[in-house]
Amino acid sequence: MESDPLLAAATAIGIVLDPTRLMFLSSGVLMGLVLGIIPGLGGLVGLSILLPFTFALDPFTAIAMLLGLSAVTVTSDTIPAVLFSVPGTVGSAATILDGYPMAQKGEAGRALGAAFTASVIGGLFGAVVLGVSIPILRPLVLLIGSPELLAICIVGLSMVAALSGGAPLKGMAAVCIGILVATVGEDSQTATLRWTFDTNYLWDGLPIVPFALGMFAIPEIADMVVSRKGITGDTNVGNRWSQLQGVRDVFKNYFLVLRCASIGAILGAIPGMGAAVIDWIAYGHAARTEKGASETFGTGDVRGVIASEASNNAKEGGALIPTIAFGVPGSVSMALLLGAFLIHDINPGPDLLTKRLDVTYTMVWSVAIANILGAGICFLFANQLAKIVLIRIGILAPLIIAVVYIGVFQASNAWGDWYALLGFSLLGWVMKRMNWPRPPVILGFVLGGLIENYMFISIQRYDFEWLSFPIVMVLLVFALVGILRPTVRSYLEGRRQPKARRSFRFVRPSPKERPDTVFTGIVIVFFSTAILSSLFWELEAKLMPWAVAWAGIGFGLMHFIGRFISFGAEAPKAAAGNIETHDPGGDTTGIVDHIAALTTREMLRRAGNFLGWCLLYLALTALIGLLPAMLVFLVSYMRFQGRESWRMTLTIAIPTWIFAYLLFHRIVAVVWPKSFFGDWFPVIRSFQSLNFL
Amino acid sequence: MRFSKFAATALAGVALAGFMPATANADAVSDFYKGRNITIxxxxxxGGLYSTWAQIFAKHFGKHVPGNPTVIVKHMPGAGGQKALNYVYNAAPKDGTAIITPNSGVARNVILKRGNPKYDPTKFRWLGGWGEPSTVLSLLKHLTPVRSLKDATKQQVILGAISKSSITYLLPAMYNNLLGTKFKIIAGYKGGSKVRLAMEKGEVQGWSGQLAGWVSRKPEWLRDDKLVHLVQLSSKRSPILPNTPLLSELAKNDTQKEMFNFLQSGKGDRATALPPGVPADRAMALEKAYQATIRDAAFQADAKKRKFKTDPLTAAEVLGSMKQALAMKSATLMALKKALGGK
Known part of the structure; x- marks a missing residue:
């Protein structure tokens, strides 16, 4: 009704602060927090459950509730990311890199404190950006076309060096693996079905949830199980002081918070840049620009947590921009929200920026208040949550596996979700053991598909003219600097060092390097297989896969050969003189690698045993259905593998199961996989309360 | 002790269920649905059109079904909608608790062997339809002087499309093949809203999409006459576009006419179905409930808010259109496949 922004903003805060609306907003926030913690569930599931209930509400209340929910899932998703290396939603994958090592060092409270503070500041920043940019929204969004999007993705990809943990060649090869995996599915240019193996599952490409959980969550749990040690031995976790230290960390790094929040808000505003991409770009930015980051990032540096968390909450405000200004949803959650707008007769577009500013500012305030509430609630519980890291592994491992199994199934409700989960878990675990950096794989995966897509659109539409677009040029220079700077710097440093006699020598890989060498060989074979199996595809379908596969072979070979060549002084102590300096274990960081102490044989035996449990869970699922299998798995693992008492086992397993039953069966209404048992006795399925077989 | 008691109760429950007689009367249907969920x-x-429609429908459907079950919507995206079709046809419970509102192309995918359809469109138990979509090729006027398909044979027009296998690409490609238009089609946009944004940026000049998309997402463009629509695909001209020719009006011969009629018939594109094998009494009750729901004033009011136009189709009409599509002459089919790019 009003067109004066200030007046509209004032009216809007009155609307939001109405007690009933505030109550609905808070209930949305609570629901969002719960969904954010559980891997596989996120804002999308919450919104689709809530949406029908909001039909009956007035538009302002409905918006407040829905935005309350979707704004805070990225606040609470930090909790499992920090505590167990399980990303609660894909938006917190980058938080793991430093958050989980902090938990291992006994600093879970500090990490959570920093994460929640960064989240709320980021979220408020995003709301402010949204609020002040309303008058200039439309022209801003219209500046970004496909070529600009492509350039942004390339900048994102140039972060790979910062995410490679001091092993650039392995990092590059890993990024190629990620991109190659992203090309699976029907190609939009030729309709070729790339590596779908005749399944519907892979048709639309691999879903990110099993991929992310497989690469990060399961390998950490596997390592805990193998080493038979919990997350941390430090019992000093969870005192209030450590949390406050986290808060202080954020204020000490306020400039970093603002930079990452800006990245989140700006990229969030661009349709096509989702949560999965944004946290990585912010993290990569921090890793590249912060002082001393190359030594400490990835080993429990609180700045890594701050960067990722500030950006993913700021994103929410940004993502509303295209939704409001053009009716173009920035994400699937936004698409749902857009649906809700339309049901309540709110038409996105110019109207919302002029005549209906009250609605627009209601959104701004809702996001702001939700962020404060969400972080506040998380803070209250952070102390208790931080103590979870002390739970014995015999209880923790089955709990996490049980929840991850259900969560991952939400990706596409298909058995393929579990196969993908286990496949990538295996890959992730081997990479972890071989000291291959895993973040580049995810980075490649989230950006690979986008890059291919925007590249084809740009070239078809503009040939190569787009390379001369001003925004594109600036961004590409930026990316180039990002890639070249570390190389140039290390070259200059090399020159500054006193000249030693340089010499080549062929050597046998040391026993420590042998498995890595073998794995590199396997990676090269993998890329070669990819090329061979796509020989007969149309050119456009295989262009991208071939480019990355050849690049991957190149990087792999360089690394492989590097294992047989020694540079530098001839003294025998120069084991570190390989092409790539190799960080062995990293006990300097305070994280003890308990597995290194095991013999390879014992390690493989324990890992095999754990894999056996995972497969047993799957087999049980096929036999009696996922929910019953979950109960059997929880009880038998805790009792027989974890050797907990019956009393302990049942007190934990049964409430967990009831919670899962209520949440997934009654509320989310999951379509469960069909079990043999249910096929034999179909009559059971006709009862709603038992229809999970 | 406690456990054995539980087991006994459970066993008794299962046994009781086994003995429940399946008498065929309205009470049986009502008894069946009481306390159960129907999943759409x-x-x-x-977030999209089909999903929103299902959600509005779900809100009103339950009160028309005997026994007043709870109706919930379940999304199962994948393979352009085929995953859900395959699932409901083959794996979903056949007791009348699972229904599907498929998106467009149920019959087309089978005929053109697109993807991996594991169903027979004529064996679904159709309940009816809520209207017929109308596909239009629309351009933004300020981006191009082209005002008709004829103009488009003389001058290149840049269109956006979802992917090469999508109907948003196949149709304009067919116009190029059969009508001599010079559309340059850029595939790869992830959804209609992305194409519309690209139009707003001037990256593309138009696209072949659903009229409903313009009505619900860009009503101001329709209102301010910013768009020109070159051709429409539907059984009859839409009242919104009285001056835009139907595709079938542009056919140059009988084969083309048959092809175009097939492409523009959309009676199965906004329908609802049960999997085959649902007990007849329940299927009949659901058909009645479906037809009653889409005529329900409260439902229509909600649908109108969302700018859906309901135009009820009977179950027989939907089934008839499926049968007709599958009965296409093989020569026509060959020509069609060729015109669509031989895939």
Whole structure:
């Protein structure tokens, strides 16, 4: 009704602060927090459950509730990311890199404190950006076309060096693996079905949830199980002081918070840049620009947590921009929200920026208040949550596996979700053991598909003219600097060092390097297989896969050969003189690698045993259905593998199961996989309360 | 002790269920649905037209079904909607608790052997339809002087499309093949809203999409006459576009006419179905409930808010259109496949 922004903003805060609306907003926030913690569930599931209930509400209340929910899932998703290396939603994958090592060092409270503070500041920043940019929204969004999007993705990809943990060649090869995996599915240019193996599952490409959980969550749990040690031995976790230290960390790094929040808000505003991409770009930015980051990032540096968390909450405000200004949803959650707008007769577009500013500012305030509430609630519980890291592994491992199994199934409700989960878990675990950096794989995966897509659109539409677009040029220079700077710097440093006699020598890989060498060989074979199996595809379908596969072979070979060549002084102590300096274990960081102490044989035996449990869970699922299998798995693992008492086992397993039953069966209404048992006795399925077989 | 008691109760329950007689009368249907859920499957992501429609429908459907079951919507996106179709046809419970509102192309995918359809469109138990979509090729006027398909044979027009296998690409490609238009089609946009944004940026000049998309997402463009629509695909001209020719009006011969009629018939594109094998009494009750729901004033009011136009189709009409599509002459089919790019 009003067109004066200030007046509209004032009216809007009155609307939001109405007690009933505030109550609905808070209930949305609570629901969002719960969904954010559980891997596989996120804002999308919450919104689709809530949406029908909001039909009956007035538009302002409905918006407040829905935005309350979707704004805070990225606040609470930090909790499992920090505590167990399980990303609660894909938006917190980058938080793991430093958050989980902090938990291992006994600093879970500090990490959570920093994460929640960064989240709320980021979220408020995003709301402010949204609020002040309303008058200039439309022209801003219209500046970004496909070529600009492509350039942004390339900048994102140039972060790979910062995410490679001091092993650039392995990092590059890993990024190629990620991109190659992203090309699976029907190609939009030729309709070729790339590596779908005749399944519907892979048709639309691999879903990110099993991929992310497989690469990060399961390998950490596997390592805990193998080493038979919990997350941390430090019992000093969870005192209030450590949390406050986290808060202080954020204020000490306020400039970093603002930079990452800006990245989140700006990229969030661009349709096509989702949560999965944004946290990585912010993290990569921090890793590249912060002082001393190359030594400490990835080993429990609180700045890594701050960067990722500030950006993913700021994103929410940004993502509303295209939704409001053009009716173009920035994400699937936004698409749902857009649906809700339309049901309540709110038409996105110019109207919302002029005549209906009250609605627009209601959104701004809702996001702001939700962020404060969400972080506040998380803070209250952070102390208790931080103590979870002390739970014995015999209880923790089955709990996490049980929840991850259900969560991952939400990706596409298909058995393929579990196969993908286990496949990538295996890959992730081997990479972890071989000291291959895993973040580049995810980075490649989230950006690979986008890059291919925007590249084809740009070239078809503009040939190569787009390379001369001003925004594109600036961004590409930026990316180039990002890639070249570390190389140039290390070259200059090399020159500054006193000249030693340089010499080549062929050597046998040391026993420590042998498995890595073998794995590199396997990676090269993998890329070669990819090329061979796509020989007969149309050119456009295989262009991208071939480019990355050849690049991957190149990087792999360089690394492989590097294992047989020694540079530098001839003294025998120069084991570190390989092409790539190799960080062995990293006990300097305070994280003890308990597995290194095991013999390879014992390690493989324990890992095999754990894999056996995972497969047993799957087999049980096929036999009696996922929910019953979950109960059997929880009880038998805790009792027989974890050797907990019956009393302990049942007190934990049964409430967990009831919670899962209520949440997934009654509320989310999951379509469960069909079990043999249910096929034999179909009559059971006709009862709603038992229809999970 | 406690456990054995539980087991006994459970066993008794299972045994009781086994003995429940399946008498065929309205009470049996009502007894069946009492306390149960009906799940409506949608083969696309939440937020879109089909999903929103299903959600509005779900809100009103339950009160028309005997026994007043709870109706919920379940999204099962994948393979352009085929995943959900395959699932409901083959794996979903056949007791009348699972229904599907498929998106467009149920019969087309089977005929053109697109993807991996594991169903027979004529064996679904159709309940009816809520209207017929109308596909239009629309351009933004200020981006191009082209005002008709004829103009488009003389001058290149840049169109956006979802992917090469999508109907948003296949149709303009067919116009190029059969009508001599010079559309340059850029595939790769992830959804209609992305194409519309690209039009707003001037990256593309138009696209072949659903009229409903303009009505619900860009009503101001329709109102301010910013668009020109070159051709429409539907059984009859839409009242919104009285001056835009139907595709069938542009056919140059009988084969083309048959092809175009097939392409523009959309009676199965906004329908609802049960999997085959649902007990007849329940299927009949659901058909009645479906027809009653889409005529329900409260439902229509909600649908109108969302700018859906309901135009009820009977179950027989939907089934008839499926049968007709599958009965296409093989020569026509060959020509069609060729015109669509030989895939």
């Amino acid at each position: 499957f949608v083969g696309l992501s939440p």
